[in-house]
Amino acid sequence: MIGPLGATRAMAAEPIKTAGVYTVPVEQQWVSRIHQAALTAQARGDIAYSFSENVSNTDYARVLREYAEAGNTLIIGEVFGAEQEAREVAADYPNVAFLMGSSFKEDAALPNFAVFDNYIQDASYLSGIIAGAMTETGNIGMVGGFPIPEVNRLMHAFMAGAREMNADITFQVSFIGSWFDPPKAKETAFAMIENGADMLYAERFGVSDAAKEKGVLAIGNVIDTQAEYPDTVVASAIWHFEPTLDKAIAEVQAGSFTAADYGIYSFMNEGGASLAPLGTFEGKVPENAMELVMKRQAEIKSGDFVVEINDEEPKSS
Template sequence: MFDRVIFNRRHFMASTAATSLMLGAGRAAAAEPIKTAGIYTVPVEQQWVSRIHKAAMTAQERGEIEYSFSENVSNTDYARVMREYAEAGNTLIIGEVFGAEQEAREVAADYPNVAFLMGSSFKEDAGLPNFSVFDNYIQDAAYLSGIIAGSMTATNNIGMVGGFPIPEVNRLMNAFMAGALEMNPDIEFQVSFIGSWFDPPKAKETAFAMIENGADVLYAERFGVSDAAQEKGVLAIGNVIDTQSDYPETVVASAIWNFEPTLDMAIASVQAGDFTAADYGVYSFMNQGGNELAPLGTFEGKVPANAMELVATRQAEIMSGAFTVTVNDDEPTSS
């Protein structure tokens, strides 16, 4: 039921037409804010969730939604919180169910008039028309940041610290590695996962070990990695959010996730009364405005010119469709 497939816009439009569910009929005419709840298993300051939270706050400021949220919800408690928000009259519920997939879908089945938009490693199910999925498909920007990293290492050794080896992490690491290798085929990688979405001290200690083992550039998929890089005087590449201003002498580049296109499409669907089971992952692609390479800030002019030329070429090709970054969900390994 949960086949992992590469989603495209044609599939989205086809599934929308085939499984349209009339949720919230008449809402567009009433033009009332959509009562929306966010359920997060980590603090809203955490990179990934912060992007969802930011988009929701922006939509609330526009008057499109009325937003409330719960953070630090355990996977074992996730279904209960979903039910509470559904019972409270929320029309749209957003969150991330990577550790509570089955339970979340069971709750959604009990509330067919509530639209659920959930971060998931799996795909939509036409038999559950009010449950849509998304993920941070920001492999485009991750690839470009890899090109920059490949040009900045002097030891040809890059350390990569991730949370868990699940598709949404793996694809970014693999894209980053591919970009780095295109720029510099001699690079070797150290890859490690800390088994947590939010444990900065553990990520920091893992990064320290990689630096001791020769890494002079670190891929900071988790908080804590850039702190280690800063303390040891090596470079870092950011992920999902832009931390360049926090680490002006450390973070060279960052792959940024913009959740606004994803949430805006869901809001429009609820307003129109045609929210349906679909994979919103396509709205994280660069050509949809879902990801971008952050400004280099203090590293402007410090990245080799040939690397920036390649970044510009590849970015233009990504936007035009002439070049496609491979979506590789396999677990990356050390060289």
């Protein structure tokens, strides 16, 4: 637990000096949501925010250390490719709160290192219902970055939703081995369309471009791109990082930040996920699908329906 430092700040009501360290550009889907939440908190006066983007995994620990040395007392980021190194840095700066995207869990032996993840399987499941209702060929292509838990669980939830509408849907699943390679994602999507897909799950940038060019539909992930693809993106599962960050800010302000799993703040019933407005597709999704979406959404929020969290790598089927 980070005590005196946080308690002093709470009494002074000063903005928390906060740094973001990202391995990709801040416009990349996943990181953009963290970045946006930080900008919102800064606009409220809760934090003073600076960031570094496109930091390589080999450089990640060095950049973390530099921000800690510079007096930042809250550092956010994603350590999927530099997990051990990041935790070693955190151990050297016990009065700095680290809130990191991670595939692993918190460790009580490292009390200033909390983890989070985008558990938006609830919204992904709802978007899958819409996809299952909108595909005419029953063939859906799914393009992801890497088969890690935070991607796998969203794909499985989407697939489960789609099967609610059509148990016989075929899925083409492929991972491009990159978090930000739109040309490769686009090329992979083209191959799926050639193989019969008329609906694409756009976990990566580039997929919706392929769908647009070939006149097929797409489902977005993490951010809402409907305005950019009004004739292509039917629905999107949106991640809201604000509940996660706001919880960390409150803990730092109170001097009570400690090792914890912040993943639950991405759940729909915590305000961490939502289904984006359908926009130009309003009224075009079959009525029975939208009725099921509304029913399941209410049940998810009440706790009467729980979307399965499956972190195993999804396969084509």
